[in-house]
Amino acid sequence: xxxxxxxxxxxxxxxxxxxxxxxxxxxxxxxxxxxxxxxxxxxxxxxxxxxxxxxxxxxxxxxxxxxxxxxxxxxxxxxxxxxxxxxxxxxxxxxxxxxxxxxxxxxxxxxxxxxxxxxxxxxxxxxxxxxxxxxxxxxxxxxxxxxxxxxxxxxxxxxxxxxxxxxxx
Amino acid sequence: xxxxxxxxxxxxxxxxxxxxxxxxxxxxxxxxxxxxxxxxxxxxxxxxxxxxxxxxxxxxxxxxxxxxxxxxxxxxxxxxxxxxxxxxxxxxxxxxxxxxxxxxxxxxxxxxxxxxxxxxxxxxxxxxxxxxxxxxxxxxxxxxxxxxxxxxxxxxxxxxxxxxxxxxxxxxxxxxxxxxxxxxxxxxxxxxxxxxxxxxxxxxxxxxxxxxxxxxxxxxxxxxxxxxxxxxxxxxxxxxxxxxxxxxxxxxxxxxxxxxxxxxxxxxxxxxxxxxxxxxxxxxxxxxxxxxxxxxxxxxxxxxxxxxxxxxxxxxxxxxxxxxxxxxxxxxxxxxxxxxxxxxxxxxxxxxxxxxxxxxxxxxxxxxxxxxxxxxxxxxxxxxxxxxxxxxxxxxxxxxxxxxxxxxxxxxxxxxxxx
Numbered sequence: 334x335x336x337x338x339x340x341x342x343x344x345x346x347x348x349x350x351x352x353x354x355x356x357x358x359x360x361x362x363x364x365x366x367x368x369x370x371x372x373x374x375x376x377x378x379x380x381x382x383x384x385x386x387x388x389x390x391x392x393x394x395x396x397x398x399x400x401x402x403x404x405x406x407x408x409x410x411x412x413x414x415x416x417x418x419x420x421x422x423x424x425x426x427x428x429x430x431x432x433x434x435x436x437x438x439x440x441x442x443x444x445x446x447x448x449x450x451x452x453x454x455x456x457x458x459x460x461x462x463x464x465x466x467x468x469x470x471x472x473x474x475x476x477x478x479x480x481x482x483x484x485x486x487x488x489x490x491x492x493x494x495x496x497x498x499x500x501x502x
Numbered sequence: 503x504x505x506x507x508x509x510x511x512x513x514x515x516x517x518x519x520x521x522x523x524x525x526x527x528x529x530x531x532x533x534x535x536x537x538x539x540x541x542x543x544x545x546x547x548x549x550x551x552x553x554x555x556x557x558x559x560x561x562x563x564x565x566x567x568x569x570x571x572x573x574x575x576x577x578x579x580x581x582x583x584x585x586x587x588x589x590x591x592x593x594x595x596x597x598x599x600x601x602x603x604x605x606x607x608x609x610x611x612x613x614x615x616x617x618x619x620x621x622x623x624x625x626x627x628x629x630x631x632x633x634x635x636x637x638x639x640x641x642x643x644x645x646x647x648x649x650x651x652x653x654x655x656x657x658x659x660x661x662x663x664x665x666x667x668x669x670x671x672x673x674x675x676x677x678x679x680x681x682x683x684x685x686x687x688x689x690x691x692x693x694x695x696x697x698x699x700x701x702x703x704x705x706x707x708x709x710x711x712x713x714x715x716x717x718x719x720x721x722x723x724x725x726x727x728x729x730x731x732x733x734x735x736x737x738x739x740x741x742x743x744x745x746x747x748x749x750x751x752x753x754x755x756x757x758x759x760x761x762x763x764x765x766x767x768x769x770x771x772x773x774x775x776x777x778x779x780x781x782x783x784x785x786x787x788x789x790x791x792x793x794x795x796x797x798x799x800x801x802x803x804x805x806x807x808x809x810x811x812x813x814x815x816x817x818x819x820x821x822x823x824x825x826x827x828x829x830x831x832x833x834x835x836x837x838x839x840x841x842x843x844x845x846x847x848x849x850x851x852x853x854x855x856x857x858x859x860x861x862x863x864x865x866x867x868x869x870x871x872x873x874x875x876x877x878x879x880x881x882x883x884x885x886x887x888x889x890x891x892x893x894x895x896x897x898x899x900x901x902x903x904x905x906x907x908x909x910x911x912x913x914x915x916x917x918x919x920x921x
Contacts, residue, residue, distance in 0.1 A: 351884075351887075353866075353889050354887060354888070357866065357893075358865040358866050361567070361568075362568055362579065363579075364546075375893075376888040377887075379893075395691060396690060396694065400625065400886060402639040402640060402641050404543055404623075405539075408543075422694065424694065424724055425694060425724065426625055426639050426640060426721075430643065433643040434643055477655065477657075487644065488547055488551050488646065491651065492550075492551060
């Protein structure tokens with residue numbers, strides 16, 4: 334799996350962070366990643382894009398990414414250099430999109446345990462988050478989704494399947 | 503064991519009669535949908551994957567969000583889709599002049615049928631559950647893979663059943679009020695990963711337009727789909743679109759994750775306060791809140807019944823001098839029908855602005871953006887922070903009757919107070 338283990342600074346957000354807050358629709362007239370990343374999380378924290386550094390981690394409450402299906406939301410987060418989004422729960426379409434584009438996500442309740450700037454260690458393979466000598470175990474992904482995650486996203490996964498299909502034929 | 507509507511459709515489309523909630527299935531899709539925001543990303547991904555689309559008749563591209571093009575970048579996005587549609591000779595490409603808001607247009611054209619499995623790169627794709635289709639929003643990459651394969655992965659959802667009982671609805675209560683009330687009861691993640699299934703005597707008597715409004719907002723409770731049985735009304739509605747369809751019902755012994763029983767006869771017209779749709783309250787609790795703008799339209803409430811309801815209130819009256827009212831019919835056909843029925847005359851004489859179909863202001867795209875500290879009352883579906891413009895603006899959600907009455911008064915008002 335890509336990313337494996339890493340340590341990153343935390344940005345904490347609340348419950349029900351919607352995709353309009355992650356990337357407002359006024360910027361959806363483009364899907365250019367260098368443009369989208371400049372406006373990442375803008376309506377939740379207008380200074381996020383100037384503060385975020387590669388490897389940083391977003392920690393949020395329940396229902397992260399609710400609202401629109403815009404894949405621009407996980408794309409903007411990934412383009413901003415965020416290494417992982419950790420939330421108590423994810424809205425369904427965001428969850429699917431993040432896996433499809435290869436943005437690491439973990440489902441574990443951490444929002445009230447950490448504050449902005451804390452350093453978290455993440456082991457994606459084990460779904461384990463460490464902070465101040467405490468460990469938090471994220472929900473395991475079902476095998477069907479793990480296959481897509483390990484392929485690096487849906488397009489790579491489907492390509493691999495198509496190639497395997499051709500070899501079988 | 504009996505099946506819910508969601509299980510029934512996914513079983514047929516995955517050719518696996520034994521499926522149950524939480525199973526993963528690969529299923530054939532009947533329709534793949536995208537719009538001018540999501541399709542460009544999907545097309546780029548599609549090109550990495552395949553040289554041919556699975557079926558040129560089953561991909562629908564609707565240019566509805568930033569159209570008529572709001573700026574040069576938006577124009578480039580639509581141009582990119584248009585060229586793709588031409589290259590692959592797609593049957594269902596809808597551009598300015600014959601487009602409509604996708605979730606108004608597709609039911610009107612009879613492209614979503616009972617028992618169909620539909621995915622769309624637009625979260626409100628759940629709208630077609632009103633017609634007995636299993637229909638769900640996905641992202642652009644899922645759309646890309648489905649355009650190539652004609653298939654998609656699904657985790658079979660648990661189903662929450664909502665029974666609406668009672669003899670009749672109170673005056674001015676519509677499907678919009680029922681769904682706002684429901685989201686208010688269960689919260690914006692109350693049906694996360696689940697299918698919602700609506701039924702009961704009130705639903706049996708509800709118009710298809712109101713059902714479309716309700717299914718449309720299933721996503722605002724986090725749901726994967728919002729399903730209604732396809733009954734005689736559904737079949738008759740689709741006949742008008744030139745399609746023959748069969749009735750479909752959940753099994754009587756279907757197993758539900760949870761069942762809610764609501765006495766619909768006691769539900770008042772609803773208003774959802776900023777900044778979540780779950781903040782639904784009776785209109786009386788919102789009484790007197792000053793508004794700067796009213797929007798009537800969107801994939802939620804841009805159908806002919808919605809325009810009729812608003813016109814019924816506005817006829818012979820004027821929009822308040824401090825309010826800008828924007829009316830957006832959902833499709834060209836709805837627009838024309840509204841003209842023929844005299845509704846457009848009512849709106850224009852009342853001082854409302856009428857627009858060509860577009861998603862425009864609903865998502866803060868164009869055609870009615872809010873300034874800081876402005877307040878809108880809108881028949882749309884979301885009232886998130888900054889949804890219709892400035893991050894310091896506010897949106898209240900409601901149905902057409904309350905929207906029209908409030909436009910007259912300049913503040914949120916029960917419709918009975920302007921009659």
